[in-house]
Amino acid sequence: MAGSKHIAAALVSIGLLVVLAMVAKSSAAGVCNPNALYPCLGAIQGARPPAPTRQCCNVVKSVDKNCMCNQLKSSSFPAQMVKNGLQLPKKCGRTDLRGFRCGRYTFPY
Template sequence: MTMRNGSRATLVAVCIMVAAMLIAKPELSMAQEECNTTDLSPCGPVVMSAAEPPPSPQCCSIVKQQSSQCLCEYIRNYPQYADNATKILRACGVAAPTC
């Protein structure tokens, strides 16, 4: 089976595009921040409690390390806990992000 010049040129162009995407992908993934809700597990009892116990020092420490982007993502993904999350931010001295 032989390739025509046009088919070969198309194949080469596709290979170059795929290679460029593979090279660029690490840069894109590094630019996107990874937000992991399991990082906030020490805050779980406070987030899910109607009794509103104060957040632990460990919870506040973790909340302070979160970016605004991640905090907004958590609030969007778990709107049922948004009020408690806002109370935790306030109790930990973290400004609520504008989402």
Template sequence: MASQKIATLVLVLGLLIMPFSIASYAQIPCNTVYNDLYPCLGFVMGGGKVDPACCSGFKTVLGLAKTKTDRQGVCSCLKSLVSDATDGEIKNAAQIPKLCGLNIPYVISRNIDCSK
């Protein structure tokens, strides 16, 4: 279990420094999304209380996503983040918008349909 968390952390940190992404066609690159959401990592990995910086980062990302293409790009970035996460980590990640008082048009999961 600890090795799985370490692997997930390494994956997320690697994605944070990745200059290009799955959603590189969008105006908002994934590395921007990952950097803004980095404060959420502690909650995603272990639950507890959501860091206010996490909520702030999520609000920043949502504020940047003005167009449909941007929103689809952000969705693809989130989908790529959870692709190798554990079910518990995905459950925690999916709770963040609600816990931060934010409304996003999808539930964070491995099966997000970003085309809509």
């Protein structure tokens, strides 16, 4: 039973990683790279995630906001991960997303 819980948790993490990673920009044209936000996975999981790493913040600072928004709106993230993900730009010092509305989400100030 415990083994199946670990497998389920790993599958959920992998699925969330793939969806989250799709928001990263891989070129000036705004194409989303499915692997770029891998360093940010730890910073969005749980009720009190650790601070984002420098590598995560470098990615967050370069993500195209429209690409990020489109992926966020089309995803099925758990509410806590959405809340944590919306906080990443602020935690990483990206100020151009303050108050940016993305469907029903708004990036914090």
